[in-house]
């Protein structure tokens with residue numbers, strides 16, 4: 636199973652919960668960006684490695700993340 640992970644970037648509060656929960660360690664807070672509410676938003680730096688576990692989306696308190704499952 637592969638996943639496509641997308642972020643509603645301007646709602647992210649930069650708490651880092653999703654970064655810590657991802658089992659394949661592909662999420663980080665993007666220190667080069669500041670979003671509309673003043674935080675460094677989370678993003679996937681190696682999105683092709685997403686296994687669609689959806690842990691990040693479940694963990695996010697602000698419903699920023701959507702995970703789409705893709706059958707190979």
Ligand code: SF4
Nearest residue numbers: 657685686688689691
């Ligand atoms: S769905 Fe799972 S593997 Fe994909 S980014 Fe989220 S926590 Fe990581």
Ligand code: SF4
Nearest residue numbers: 647648650651653695
């Ligand atoms: S859990 Fe949600 S609010 Fe927190 S860093 Fe991740 S995307 Fe942003």
